[in-house]
Amino acid sequence: KIPDIDKDGVPDFLVFAAIGQEIKSCFYSGTFGKQMQFSGSLHLPGLIGHLLHITKSGAHYILFYTAKALFAYSLKELCHMAVGPASAALASLKEDADWEMAMRHKARQVPLASSGDIQYVTKMSEKPGSHILVARSVMLELVNGQQLSSLWVVGVPHILREPVLGAFGPDEIAVAIESRVSHEKKKGDNCGGPPWRHQV
Numbered sequence: 170k171i172p173d174i175d176k177d178g179v180p181d182f183l184v185f186a187a188i189g190q191e192i193k194s195c196f197y198s199g200t201f202g203k204q205m206q207f208s209g210s211l212h213l214p215g216l217i218g219h220l221l222h223i224t225k226s227g228a229h230y231i232l233f234y235t236a237k238a239l240f241a242y243s244l245k246e247l248c249h250m251a252v253g254p255a256s257a258a259l260a261s262l263k264e265d266a267d268w269e270m271a272m273r274h275k276a277r278q279v280p281l282a283s284s285g286d287i288q289y290v291t292k293m294s295e296k297p298g299s300h301i302l303v304a305r306s307v308m309l310e311l312v313n314g315q316q317l318s319s320l321w322v323v324g325v326p327h328i329l330r331e332p333v334l335g336a337f338g339p340d341e342i343a344v345a346i347e348s349r350v351s352h353e354k355k356k357g358d359n360c361g362g363p364p365w366r367h368q369v
Contacts, residue, residue: 220292240278243262309323
């Protein structure tokens with residue numbers, strides 16, 4: 170679900186389709202469900218998944234991740250690719266200055282401090298500017314959702330499933346991770362420390 174692109178007062182939808190190594194972006198009207206007469210494409214070989222993120226300034230970004238890297242494209246940029254610079258649809262879309270400054274601009278790659286294959290990417294909450302959790306094959310990294318700086322990196326070997334978010338203690342939000350070594354491990358979002366572990 171994305172802001173109103175076709176200016177009919179109803180939010181619209183953006184759908185991605187993989188065609189070989191190309192990712193096609195298709196815009197659909199939220200009113201009629203019809204595909205709009207424009208689309209764009211990105212070259213992202215090995216794409217695993219994507220995530221919609223809204224910054225504190227209200228800018229919409231799509232996070233795409235492969236095993237090796239995390240990329241971020243603003244909705245404005247994706248729309249620009251599809252309709253060109255003269256479209257009136259671009260007027261209501263924005264980009265975030267912090268994100269544009271932090272990214273390696275040409276590649277649209279988000280700088281990460283951790284290593285290993287990326288398995289999952291998730292937001293810590295639905296609030297604008299929410300922190301972003303990156304789960305790699307042997308590490309977890311929490312990325313600041315506004316400045317894109319790394320808040321902490323911790324080693325977690327053999328992560329088996331997507332981390333689960335919840336209120337497991339006095340911390341605002343915490344993460345439960347299942348790994349092959351210790352089947353349940355909880356980590357707080359402030360420092361990544363494990364308040365408790367439980368082995369099954």
